[in-house]
Amino acid sequence: MNPLHDEIKQLIIHSLNLEDIAPADIDSHAALFGDGLGLDSIDALELGVALQKRYGLTLSAESEETRKHFASVAALADFVEANRTK
């Protein structure tokens, strides 16, 4: 179990106020947006803000690269690992 994966899952659930979803329900490699968790662009904004606050990241909204980082929990964890300032 990757502790950063769990931390990010908690962050997603908390910042998006997701009901009926526990960290164990989120597959680290499943898509967060569209078919997977079913998150949408408004959630992406909320999540981006939460990530910036927690890890001191800088995200460029809407860019293709950002979209790639948001693909799954695992992708987000890699991105956080490489870019975190706190």
Place this chain on the structure above:
Amino acid sequence: MAEPLPLGALACQSGDWPLAWVDGRPVGAAQWRDDVARAAAALAHQPAPAVVLRQACGYRFAVWLFAAWHAGKTVLLPGDDGNALRAALGDAPDIGDTDWRAHAPAPLAPLHDARAVVYTSGSTGAPVGVAKTLRQLDAEVALLARAFALPDDAGVVATVPPQHFYGLLFRVLWPLAARRPVVAATQPYPEALWALPDAGRFVLIASPAFLKRLPLHLDWPALAGRIAAVFSSGGPLPADAARDAAARLGVPVREVFGSTETGGIAWRADPDAPWTPLPGIEIAQDGELLRLRSPLLADDGWWTGSDRIARDGAGFRLLGRADRIVKLEEKRVSLTQVEQHLLAQPEIAAARVVALHGRRAELGAALVLSPAGLAALAADGKAALARALRARLAPQLEPLAVPRRWRLVEALPDNAMGKTTEDALRALFAAAPAYPDLLGSVRDDAGVTLTCYIDAALRHFDGHFPGAPVLPGVALLDWVVHYARRHFALPPDCLGMQQIKFQHAVQPGTTLTLRLEWQAGDGRLRFDYRGPGDIRHASGRLRFGEAAVTAAAGHAAPPARP
């Protein structure tokens, strides 16, 4: 039967006739007039201009209603007994049920004006108070007397409470004006029909909920000839239920279509026939939407509702309610459509969705599960069920229209008339909202008065301040603009504020009334927040207009658009 008596003169008539059965005992009109006069004396010292009347006994209801009118009070009639409604009524005291017999009768003069406010759950949500004047109520009674010939000797028995508009008209005002005696107790169970007073025939004032549940095993032949007529109103009655009820009761069910806002609109005595407009009601269409002009409305303008109709001969057929459209994050979503998709799922027996405006706009779904749904719940839990439903709805609906919050309920919350109120639905989803619980709104010529409940869960209390929650003034100003835009066509820009005062801090658990008055002429929006005891919490004026576009842009910051 003679013309109905004018309501304003009822308590000032002379003569005596059977007026009610109270606990099986007949009570005459003379006794009722004496009771009204004594109850009016009991109310005379109440300073409040409006009083709340809740009284399940039709006789006591009729006594207090006329007593309050003769004491010069506006009578507030709450449909249900929910928290939201209780708060919407604000400070108006409950008439309660004191013993009027201790008071000497007050002299009564005929009424020239009187007012009742009937509370109903509007299609958009919070309880709405609909004001009815004596003129409108007289017109309703006259119209019913004209439309429906009833045998002179028949009494009235009702399954619906007196404070809903249907009950108010059919079991209180019309019988009083027509000198027709009424069984005072509300009779929610069919068995009561075999225990009616031993006097002639009865007109049954029923709800669809009652008529749908007439048990086959009762001794219907023994009732033969005792039911003179049956009315059903307040909601739709399925055609099968109408036919079954007619067979059991021995008379056709006269369905009356109308609403608290409009009064009576149309009727029919055959569930397969189109609806016939009541005398004096003009029907038209706006697209598919029903439009009408009616002597029962406050003015003689055209009124457009949200029922879809198709013309059929001189009448019309009802096609259903217009889609309930809400705006979520600027996108229009049809709640009706989302509910249809939910109902197509095997796990779901009944569903209602509601727009939630919390952290973000989203839909909440209240579900009654089918046996298959209950089995899935038992096997996999609610979270798995919710995810499965979301996954199946996702290809069919826009992401925003897929419900995100799910509440499982035994039955959809509904009121005594069988309508699901948005208020009750919303209460299932309480989270940390940005706006207060809007408990009621009453429009008048000068503006609108909103009743708001300040819940401790409001997001504005978060950190403001720990241990000593106080609503920030900026939230009060935001709400002014938010609600004013709903009720008035404000220009786009807020140009400034004048005489803004925050007199008293607002704490959680308070019910506030927010008075908004828009003066289009000079672009001023006046607001006034009052709390219990008429304490003024905040007041002031905002100016609205088109912000001038500055040609030499760059240094002049434009006023913020709210």
